[in-house]
Amino acid sequence: MIICNIIRVIKMKKIFKRIWAYLLIIVMFSNTTNVFAGKEENVNNTDLIKGFSFDLPGIYPVTPDDSAWKEIGFEEQLELTCVPDEIAKNSSTEQLVQWVLNYPFLIDMFAFDDFEDAINHFKFTNNAFRYLDEKEDFLKCLLNEYKATDIYSNVAEEEKKENDLLLDEYIKELFMLECFSLYSEKMSEDDYLDLRKEILTRENFRKMFYPEWCASNVIPDTIDEITGNNANEIVNATSTTGFVVTGSSHTMYFDGAGTTTTIPGNYYLYGTYAPCEKYVSGDFSATVYSEIDSDFMTLHPTFVKQGHATKKYNCHSYAWISANTNNQFWMNDPTNYINSSYFSHISHNGSCASGDRIVIYTNDSSVPAHSAISNTNGSNMTAISSVISKLGCQGLYITTLTDLMLLYSSDSGNYYEVYR
Numbered sequence: 001m002i003i004c005n006i007i008r009v010i011k012m013k014k015i016f017k018r019i020w021a022y023l024l025i026i027v028m029f030s031n032t033t034n035v036f037a038g039k040e041e042n043v044n045n046t047d048l049i050k051g052f053s054f055d056l057p058g059i060y061p062v063t064p065d066d067s068a069w070k071e072i073g074f075e076e077q078l079e080l081t082c083v084p085d086e087i088a089k090n091s092s093t094e095q096l097v098q099w100v101l102n103y104p105f106l107i108d109m110f111a112f113d114d115f116e117d118a119i120n121h122f123k124f125t126n127n128a129f130r131y132l133d134e135k136e137d138f139l140k141c142l143l144n145e146y147k148a149t150d151i152y153s154n155v156a157e158e159e160k161k162e163n164d165l166l167l168d169e170y171i172k173e174l175f176m177l178e179c180f181s182l183y184s185e186k187m188s189e190d191d192y193l194d195l196r197k198e199i200l201t202r203e204n205f206r207k208m209f210y211p212e213w214c215a216s217n218v219i220p221d222t223i224d225e226i227t228g229n230n231a232n233e234i235v236n237a238t239s240t241t242g243f244v245v246t247g248s249s250h251t252m253y254f255d256g257a258g259t260t261t262t263i264p265g266n267y268y269l270y271g272t273y274a275p276c277e278k279y280v281s282g283d284f285s286a287t288v289y290s291e292i293d294s295d296f297m298t299l300h301p302t303f304v305k306q307g308h309a310t311k312k313y314n315c316h317s318y319a320w321i322s323a324n325t326n327n328q329f330w331m332n333d334p335t336n337y338i339n340s341s342y343f344s345h346i347s348h349n350g351s352c353a354s355g356d357r358i359v360i361y362t363n364d365s366s367v368p369a370h371s372a373i374s375n376t377n378g379s380n381m382t383a384i385s386s387v388i389s390k391l392g393c394q395g396l397y398i399t400t401l402t403d404l405m406l407l408y409s410s411d412s413g414n415y416y417e418v419y420r
């Protein structure tokens with residue numbers, strides 16, 4: 001299964017320094033202050049990059065390959081992998097593309113329900129992302145890079161060698177395709193037709209000879225959108241207690257994580273209802289979710305796993321419908337529950353008690369970006385030392401609220417509200 005190969009990329013770090021791959025092109029306000037500005041560097045962390053310069057685009061001072069990675073916290077990891085503002089500002093388009101494509105935190109894309117949310121987070125944590133969109137030729141450069149990732153002609157040979165670089169390039173390809181879809185309106189007509197032709201050529205070849213390498217296995221909605229095809233598949237299913245069906249079962253798409261078959265409906269709770277999807281089929285296999293979990297914990301050693309990666313339920317469903325790993329509902333917006341008479345607002349960026357719901361918002365949206373449950377009492381973000389949360393298609397984890405806010409950070413800024 002191709003998602004297994006995707007996640008396996010993150011393990012394949014033995015030949016090359018971990019080169020991660022996901023690309024983004026989004027505008028970040030020019031006056032946005034770097035999240036790490038003014039922080040005093042720890043002496044040990046400074047030693048990690050002593051003598052290192054950012055002169056080689058795409059080569060970062062510390063990656064998950066390094067033993068030091070596990071010795072530093074999430075915030076320090078973000079700090080050490082943030083391309084300095086001056087370097088990013090003065091980099092060429094080609095150089096910025098390399099910084100972005102090789103950003104070590106690629107896997108964090110899978111912690112978000114929506115690809116664009118992941119993009120907003122990445123542009124907040126790395127200056128290279130926000131400067132790339134200022135380049136007038138960034139889509140042309142990206143298209144050239146995509147056409148250069150011609151992995152299918154060497155698939156047979158590379159599979160035998162289990163070459164790390166092949167999987168790295170495949171990850172880059174998937175990320176670039178997501179970006180082309182997101183920013184298609186900025187592409188010239190000629191470039192878009194060129195892209196469509198390239199995609200169809202690759203997909204048709206792979207379906208005949210190497211079907212496991214088709215990009216449509218992982219991002220079918222994106223391929224459908226660009227090429228004009230339709231991959232939806234309908235199956236029958238039934239409803240369950242508390243859940244009222246509102247439509248036929250259908251295919252639910254996940255950015256970078258394939259699909260599931262779900263039933264749309266409303267879940268009635270707290271005297272009201274919230275739209276959600278009930279899982280039917282298509283979750284990760286045990287082999288795949290084990291690799292996903294292993295790779296995520298390698299990247300985030302401070303996160304403590306409580307449940308394995310799954311596409312059956314998400315953060316909002318866990319926090320508001322059922323705090324159980326047997327949960328089978330995916331809910332995109334818990335606002336109806338939040339506004340019900342059952343819950344009271346406790347604080348804004350303030351105190352909470354164990355069991356309180358913590359809802360993270362970005363400053364540019366009224367729709368909750370993430371939900372979590374507090375495990376400890378605390379007077380502010382720093383004091384709230386333990387929260388439990390389902391991270392998109394990733395697993396269920398306990399971490400600090402500080403690290404959770406960093407994971408779901410955005411260029412527009414974010415904040416949290418507490419409900420009880």
